[in-house]
Amino acid sequence: MFTGLIETVGVVSRLDRTAPGCKLVVLTPLASELRQGESVAVNGVCLTATACEGAEWSADIGPETARVTTLGGLVPGQPVNLERSMRADGRFGGHFVQGHADGTGVVEAVNPDGESNWIAIRIPLELESYVIPKGSIAIDGVSLTVARLEGATVHVMIVPFTWTHTALSSLGIGDRVNVECDMVGKYVARSLDLAARSGITP
Numbered sequence: 001m002f003t004g005l006i007e008t009v010g011v012v013s014r015l016d017r018t019a020p021g022c023k024l025v026v027l028t029p030l031a032s033e034l035r036q037g038e039s040v041a042v043n044g045v046c047l048t049a050t051a052c053e054g055a056e057w058s059a060d061i062g063p064e065t066a067r068v069t070t071l072g073g074l075v076p077g078q079p080v081n082l083e084r085s086m087r088a089d090g091r092f093g094g095h096f097v098q099g100h101a102d103g104t105g106v107v108e109a110v111n112p113d114g115e116s117n118w119i120a121i122r123i124p125l126e127l128e129s130y131v132i133p134k135g136s137i138a139i140d141g142v143s144l145t146v147a148r149l150e151g152a153t154v155h156v157m158i159v160p161f162t163w164t165h166t167a168l169s170s171l172g173i174g175d176r177v178n179v180e181c182d183m184v185g186k187y188v189a190r191s192l193d194l195a196a197r198s199g200i201t202p
Contacts, residue, residue: 001085001086001096001097001098001099002041002046002083002085002086002094002097002098002099002141003083003086003093003094003095003096003097003143004044004083004094004095004097004136004138004141004142004143004144005083005093005094005143006081006082006083006141006142006162006165006166007030007082007083007084008028008029008030008082009028009079009080009081009082009165009166009167010026010027010028010030010042010079010080010082011026011027011028011077011078011079011080012024012025012026012027012074012075012076012077012078012079012080013025013026013027013056013076014076015074015075015076018060020060020062020063021060021061021062021063021065021066022060022061022066022071022072023058023059023060023061024042024047024058024059024060024061024071024074025056025057025058026042026056026057026058026059026080026082027055027056028055028056028057028082029055030057030082030084031052031053031054031055031056031057032052032054032055034049034052034057034084035049035052036049036050036051036052037049038084038085039084039085039099040057040059040082040083040084040085041081041082041083041084041085041097041099041141042059042071042080042081042082042141043069043070043071043080043081043140043141043167043177043178044081044097044099044101044138044139044140044141044142044178044180045065045069045071045099045100045101045141045178046085046098046099046100047059047060047061048060068101068103068104069101069104069178070104070140070176070177070178071178073176078170079167079170080167081140081141081142081166081167081168083141085099093143094136094143095136095138095143095182096182096183096184097138097141097143097180097183098180098183099141099180100180101178101179101180102124102127102130102179102180102181102186103123103124103126103127103179104124104176104177104178104179105121105122105123105124105139105154105176105177105179106121106122106174106175106176106177107119107120107121107171107172107173107174107175107176107177108120108121108122108153108173109173110171110172110173113157115160116157116158116159116160116163117157117158117163117169118147118155118156118157118158119139119155119156119158119168119171120153120154120155121139121153121154121156121177121179122152122153122154123152123153123154123179124152124179125152127152127179127181128151128152129189130181130182130185130186130189131146131149131154131181131182131185132146132149132185133146133147133148133149134146134147135182135185136182137154137156137179137180137181137182138178138179138180138181139156139168139177139178139179140166140167140168140177140178141178141180142162142166142168144156144158144162145157
């Protein structure tokens with residue numbers, strides 16, 4: 001379980017293609033604190049640390065994860081958002097983030113507004129029912145509030161601290177991002193769908 005509050009921004013050192021998928025190597029000072037087997041969200045996708053050496057740590061990316069998230073398209077030098085899994089005795093912030101992306105969205109616009117910035121992201125049509133105005137959404141692992149909805153386009157405002165302390169500031173029009181909808185909303189939508197199919201009136 002994660003919170004969507006990014007600990008640090010790492011940099012992709014390598015993405016090696018392997019028979020089972022990919023091997024990702026990330027450069028970050030956080031590597032010295034990681035242990036083999038620990039869970040780390042990379043741009044909102046939960047991965048398992050397989051090795052930690054010096055300022056780098058590595059993780060395997062399976063074929064399915066490479067296909068359904070943006071991780072298969074990472075390139076050396078690209079910044080990535082990093083968050084370790086939440087400790088049981090830690091303070092909870094952000095919102096419940098599983099590290100399981102529901103799909104990928106496409107950045108449609110990035111516009112400054114004073115010291116903040118607006119980002120508009122078109123999400124897959126099948127995710128529309130899980131997103132509500134003023135609800136929570138994770139974009140590349142960052143816990144954000146949906147400021148406005150226009151069809152399948154989600155508008156979020158990025159405050160200065162988040163802009164300077166995450167990789168969201170590197171996004172441009174046309175870039176793909178990992179999208180994870182609010183877990184509570186998904187459970188509610190699933191329950192209503194099952195009830196409707198069973199002929200039960202909520």
